[in-house]
Amino acid sequence: MIGSGIDIDLIMMIAARAITFLLVIPIHESAHGIVAGWLGDDTAKKQGRITLNPFAHIDPLGFIMMLALGVGWAKPVPVDPSKFKHRRLGYALVSLAGPVSNFIAAFIGCLIFVISSCLLFGADNWDYIQGTQVQQAIFTLLMNFVSINVMLALFNLVPLPPMDGFNFLRAFMPASFDNWVFRNQRVLSTVFFGIIIIGSHIWQVRMVFAFIYNIVQWLIWMSVSWIPLLFK
Numbered sequence: 001m002i003g004s005g006i007d008i009d010l011i012m013m014i015a016a017r018a019i020t021f022l023l024v025i026p027i028h029e030s031a032h033g034i035v036a037g038w039l040g041d042d043t044a045k046k047q048g049r050i051t052l053n054p055f056a057h058i059d060p061l062g063f064i065m066m067l068a069l070g071v072g073w074a075k076p077v078p079v080d081p082s083k084f085k086h087r088r089l090g091y092a093l094v095s096l097a098g099p100v101s102n103f104i105a106a107f108i109g110c111l112i113f114v115i116s117s118c119l120l121f122g123a124d125n126w127d128y129i130q131g132t133q134v135q136q137a138i139f140t141l142l143m144n145f146v147s148i149n150v151m152l153a154l155f156n157l158v159p160l161p162p163m164d165g166f167n168f169l170r171a172f173m174p175a176s177f178d179n180w181v182f183r184n185q186r187v188l189s190t191v192f193f194g195i196i197i198i199g200s201h202i203w204q205v206r207m208v209f210a211f212i213y214n215i216v217q218w219l220i221w222m223s224v225s226w227i228p229l230l231f232k
Contacts, residue, residue, distance in 0.1 A: 014067050016140065016141060016144045017066055017067055017070060017144070017148065018063075018066075018067060019141065019144075020141065020144045020145050020147075020148045021054075021063065021066045021067075021072060021148060022054040022058075023054070023145060024102065024105065024145070024148055024149055024152055025054055025057045025058065025074040025152075026051065026052040026053065026054050026056075026057055027052075027101050027102065027105050027149075028074065028098040028099075028101055028102055028152060028156070029049060029057040029074050029075070029077050029098065030049070030050045030051065030052065030077075030101075031097040031098050031100070031101035032044065032077040032079065032094055032095075032097050032098050033045060033049050033050040033077045034050055034097070035093055035094050035097040036077070036079050036090075036094045037050070039083075039084045039085070039090040039093065039094065040083045040084055040085060040090075041079060041080050041081070041083040041084060041090075042083075043078045043079060043080045043083075044077045044078055044079065047078055049077045049078065057074040057075055057077075058074060058075065059072075059073055059074050059075045061193075062074055062075075065196070069196075069200055070148075070151060071151055071152070071155045071196075072152075073155075073156070073163075076162060079091070079094055088171045088172060089171070091167065091170075091171040092168050092171035092172065095164045095165075095167040095168040095170075095171065096164065096168055098153075098156055098164050099152075099153040099154075099156045099157050099164055099165075100153075102149040102150070102152050102153035102156075103149070103150070103153050103216075103220070105145070105149045106145075106146045106149035106150050106153070106217075106220050107220055107223060107224070109142055109145040109146040109149065110146055110220055110221055110223070110224045111224055111227070112142060113139065113142045113143065113146070114224050114225075114227045114228065115227060116139070116142075117139070118227065118228050118230075118231040119231070120135065122231070124228075124232070146217070146220065146221075147217065150213060150216055150217045150220065151213060153216075154209070154212060154213055154216060160192050160195060161181060161185070161188040161189065161191075161192055162185070162188070162189060162192065163192075
């Protein structure tokens, strides 16, 4: 604690979440736009949404939720499925592009973490805590980068509107259901926000999400566990 009673660890955690989220959301949102472009829809490109500038993607409420709860969202990338050759399949692929990009980014973050640790501290004892303060800060940021990418990917796969998981399922729903969703977007978004707030206070919901999150993160870290062998 510092003199004013502010918890320095809390400040560091919030700062790490903010910095990492600003690095992560451009990857996620640009992936939607890039895949849409590959499939024939250049709407996102025309509106400047395929960019690594985080401020082109930030949703204020989603950013606040990220700082407070560790999960958040950005402004949805505009997509016009009518421009796809195969409309429903295209919309499904675009929906999955964001979460998949986060899993890939998490894997790359793990690679950088392990390779850098081995180069700096050796393959047998690559503990970044023994590094300088700057090195520790960088490795902490890398760990947060991996963690938040995994969390954002899983959060977006939740099959509730307006998450990518819901949009993926929506791509295979009847046209009448799609029209109903379009007409009630505002209400559905409000209900979603309420579910997130309530769910974050129900330990069973948190435990299920944490269980899945821990398994996925463990699998990603295990996928790079062979790298130290290359440095021996």
